[in-house]
Amino acid sequence: MKPRRIWADFHLYSRSYLRSPEAIFFSLIFPFFLILMFGALYSGGGTPSAVPLYVQNLDHNSNVSESFLSDLNRTGLVNVAMVSPDVSLQGYLTSHSQSNGLILPDGFGANVTQGRPSTITVITNPYDQGAAGLVQSAVGYAMSVVNQRGAPPLVYESTDYVGVRSYSTIDYVVPGLIGLSIITSPMFSMVTLTAEYKKEKLFKQLSLTPLTKSEWLASKIMWNWVVVAASAVILIATGDVVFHAAFLVSPYLLVFLLIGPLFFVSLGMLVGTLSKKAETAGFIGNLITFPMMFLSGAFIPVSIMPGWLQPYARIWPLYYFINGITDASVFNNPGGTWTDILITLVMAAVTFAAAVVLFRWRED
Amino acid sequence: MSEAIQVQGLVKTYGPLRAVDGIQFQVNQGEVFSFLGPNGAGKTTTVEILEGLRRATEGSVRVLGMDPWEEGRALHRRIGVIPQGFKFFDKVTPREAIRYYAALFGTRADPDLLLKRVLLSDKAQDTFDKLSGGQRQKLGLALALVSDPEVLFLDEPTTGLDPQARRAIWDVIRELRTEGRTVFLTTHYLDEAEELADRVAILHHGRIITEGTPRDLIQRHGSPPRLLITGPREVARTLKAHTDLEVQEDHGETHVILHRPGDLSRAVQTLETHGVRWEDLSTERDSLEDVFIRLVGEMDEGEITSS
Numbered sequence: 001m002k003p004r005r006i007w008a009d010f011h012l013y014s015r016s017y018l019r020s021p022e023a024i025f026f027s028l029i030f031p032f033f034l035i036l037m038f039g040a041l042y043s044g045g046g047t048p049s050a051v052p053l054y055v056q057n058l059d060h061n062s063n064v065s066e067s068f069l070s071d072l073n074r075t076g077l078v079n080v081a082m083v084s085p086d087v088s089l090q091g092y093l094t095s096h097s098q099s100n101g102l103i104l105p106d107g108f109g110a111n112v113t114q115g116r117p118s119t120i121t122v123i124t125n126p127y128d129q130g131a132a133g134l135v136q137s138a139v140g141y142a143m144s145v146v147n148q149r150g151a152p153p154l155v156y157e158s159t160d161y162v163g164v165r166s167y168s169t170i171d172y173v174v175p176g177l178i179g180l181s182i183i184t185s186p187m188f189s190m191v192t193l194t195a196e197y198k199k200e201k202l203f204k205q206l207s208l209t210p211l212t213k214s215e216w217l218a219s220k221i222m223w224n225w226v227v228v229a230a231s232a233v234i235l236i237a238t239g240d241v242v243f244h245a246a247f248l249v250s251p252y253l254l255v256f257l258l259i260g261p262l263f264f265v266s267l268g269m270l271v272g273t274l275s276k277k278a279e280t281a282g283f284i285g286n287l288i289t290f291p292m293m294f295l296s297g298a299f300i301p302v303s304i305m306p307g308w309l310q311p312y313a314r315i316w317p318l319y320y321f322i323n324g325i326t327d328a329s330v331f332n333n334p335g336g337t338w339t340d341i342l343i344t345l346v347m348a349a350v351t352f353a354a355a356v357v358l359f360r361w362r363e364d
Numbered sequence: 365m366s367e368a369i370q371v372q373g374l375v376k377t378y379g380p381l382r383a384v385d386g387i388q389f390q391v392n393q394g395e396v397f398s399f400l401g402p403n404g405a406g407k408t409t410t411v412e413i414l415e416g417l418r419r420a421t422e423g424s425v426r427v428l429g430m431d432p433w434e435e436g437r438a439l440h441r442r443i444g445v446i447p448q449g450f451k452f453f454d455k456v457t458p459r460e461a462i463r464y465y466a467a468l469f470g471t472r473a474d475p476d477l478l479l480k481r482v483l484l485s486d487k488a489q490d491t492f493d494k495l496s497g498g499q500r501q502k503l504g505l506a507l508a509l510v511s512d513p514e515v516l517f518l519d520e521p522t523t524g525l526d527p528q529a530r531r532a533i534w535d536v537i538r539e540l541r542t543e544g545r546t547v548f549l550t551t552h553y554l555d556e557a558e559e560l561a562d563r564v565a566i567l568h569h570g571r572i573i574t575e576g577t578p579r580d581l582i583q584r585h586g587s588p589p590r591l592l593i594t595g596p597r598e599v600a601r602t603l604k605a606h607t608d609l610e611v612q613e614d615h616g617e618t619h620v621i622l623h624r625p626g627d628l629s630r631a632v633q634t635l636e637t638h639g640v641r642w643e644d645l646s647t648e649r650d651s652l653e654d655v656f657i658r659l660v661g662e663m664d665e666g667e668i669t670s671s
């Protein structure tokens with residue numbers, strides 16, 4: 001790879017990209033409209049949508065447990081629903097497609113009054129950081145009320161505590177739409193570009209110059225870094241100024257903005273190069289892009305999707321980008337981000353390698 | 365080494381189709397060599413094999429001593445190409461395109477000089493999608509010259525262009541020859557081959573039917589030159605009566621077929637001697653087109669009767 005040639009190709013491609021109004025519209029103006037639309041939709045009255053929390057009270061309805069539950073409800077982050085003590089809560093949640101539960105143990109009230117420690121069990125879905133965050137915040141609040149009364153510390157069995165803040169759906173919109181830019185700008189431009197270059201024999205033309213396939217691909221990835229970063233800036237700024245969406249700009253965000261185009265530029269090129277005709281390429285591209293956008297939480301946060309649908313979010317690569325950005329920038333939870341970085345990085349590396357190997361400049 | 369291109373026993377099949385069916389030729393350095401043939405003859409297939417863009421099914425191909433498929437990257441630095449129906453990136457101007465190629469090749473080509481050379485200076489700032497067919501081909505030519513190539517491959521560079529653009533491109537091709545570059549030119553225009561080529565190979569159904577200088581081909585395959593005389597009917601009558609020349613009459617014109625070198629002066633002298641006045645005298649010979657149509661026609665007929 002020669003930097004001089006990558007730069008020359010980057011320079012030429014960026015210029016022709018900027019001269020095409022459709023490209024500018026879809027990569028920069030469209031995200032702006034989307035965030036205005038979804039922001040208005042989700043910020044509605046400003047009330048955060050509460051997460052249903054299924055509670056099993058094994059403490060035979062003592063006063064202490066009753067007041068604990070009313071404190072929980074008062075946060076507005078959760079809607080407490082009672083489950084009979086006779087069933088298994090895990091089984092109940094599974095059969096009702098729910099993932100958030102809480103068990104107050106037998107003797108909870110007596111322990112609190114007599115100064116003995118107690119363990120409450122919190123069940124959350126580790127893949128649904130949004131809902132988990134709300135539940136943990138609510139529980140944390142109710143515990144702090146008990147603790148203020150001078151009782152010994154309460155312990156609960158959950159690890160990912162993410163700090164107390166009430167989250168609203170608008171907070172998920174920014175990561176979701178950044179995820180949308182990460183997939184659409186590279187995918188749409190690369191699928192059409194590859195199919196068109198093949199049809200117009202431009203790849204053949206390029207193969208007669210010293211430019212190599214990986215140099216060509218590298219320059220496209222670089223340009224998509226610019227485009228995705230620009231649309232992320234637009235989304236974050238609009239989210240902050242117009243909707244006061246919580247969003248932390250961290251190095252982790254940058255990592256996803258770098259891996260994203262690497263992955264989707266390569267994927268778009270693979271789709272374009274492996275399909276025989278331009279129309280097929282467009283069709284296959286949409287077949288991959290559209291379900292991925294809807295099911296990975298780009299428009300609708302995964303946490304408010306129907307429970308049965310939520311596990312299917314995890315089969316789409318884009319989910320890990322959105323999940324990672326949400327962890328890093330909304331929940332300020334870098335620990336949860338690392339898994340997503342690892343998963344996306346491996347996918348991107350494999351796809352890039354496949355694109356370079358399978359992509360043919362010339363025919364046999 | 366005096367051969368720029370050497371081809372032996374070249375075959376290219378697409379499934380059952382033998383698009384190139386065992387051809388053999390060589391192109392000397394500094395020569396303009398033309399591949400002449402109708403659509404589907406196998407011209408583009410051959411050119412792209414020479415450029416290393418397609419792989420030969422059988423046979424051996426050498427361009428500047430290299431195997432184009434195996435040593436493409438090295439070869440591409442020494443050849444220039446205009447593919448058939450040359451296209452470039454829609455939103456890029458000719459000047460940017462030349463700068464781009466110069467950066468890729470690492471050469472110091474001056475965009476303004478190159479554009480002037482192909483007569484495209486006035487369109488230096490227009491994007492490719494705004495250029496006419498002829499202007500696009502001129503850009504193709506300019507790009508092919510960026511790397512200062514020894515051999516140029518031009519695949520139907522003037523197809524579909526207006527006469528003025530064709531002439532402009534012909535001028536550049538003549539200049540390339542003067543500079544000592546080798547040019548491999550495919551065309552389905554006979555006048556183009558006749559005008560530009562040192563040697564021509566006529567290709568039909570993947571085979572070379574004949575090969576030589578345009579003059580050779582006409583002499584070998586054309587009918588003999590003719591003397592055309594306009595004048596009274598007496599002209600034909602006198603010639604028939606007093607010579608053994610082959611004389612034909614055609615709409616008040618007398619045609620004398622010039623089989624032997626002395627035929628022309630004998631005809632004129634005979635008319636002088638007998639005091640026959642004529643109005644106009646001219647000679648006519650077959651063009652490459654006549655040869656081409658005859659050869660291709662004979663070949664197709666042969667095919668029909670034999671099948």
Ligand SMILES: Nc1ncnc2c1ncn2[C@@H]1O[C@H](COP(=O)(O)OP(=O)(O)O)[C@@H](O)[C@H]1O
Nearest residue numbers: 378381383401402403404405406407408409410
């Ligand atoms: N990639 C290809 N696949 C299948 N058939 C092809 C391909 N390229 C050319 N052909 C066929 O090979 C024959 C020669 O084509 P081509 O070399 O383009 O001829 P020309 O350039 O003289 O018009 C034609 O019949 C054409 O349809």
Ligand SMILES: [Mg+2]
Nearest residue numbers: 407408409448
């Ligand atoms: Mg052709």
